[in-house]
Amino acid sequence: MADDILDTYASMDEVSARLEIHIESARRLARQGKLRARRLGNQWLVARSVLDQFAQEYNPRPGRRWYPSHT
Numbered sequence: 001m002a003d004d005i006l007d008t009y010a011s012m013d014e015v016s017a018r019l020e021i022h023i024e025s026a027r028r029l030a031r032q033g034k035l036r037a038r039r040l041g042n043q044w045l046v047a048r049s050v051l052d053q054f055a056q057e058y059n060p061r062p063g064r065r066w067y068p069s070h071t
Helices: 002-007 012-019 023-031 048-057
Strands: 009-011 038-040 043-047
Touching (some): 009 012, 012 023, 012 048, 023 043
16 A cells, blocks of 8 residues: 555656756755655655656756856
8 A cells, every 4th residue: 555655656866867857956846846745754755747747847957057267
């Protein structure tokens, strides 16, 4: 029964692979509330149906790159 419930959720490893982003970026989306997720102990879990919908709408943009000045 517990396995059935956990099968409906994706870990942050799975989320980051699905969205093709770094795992810390996936955690940040969850912490900021942009990706509806739940904490179970020290792990974030995302319902697979929520992840499927989010993945269809998510468009990762490259962040601004910081380059040291060469002065």
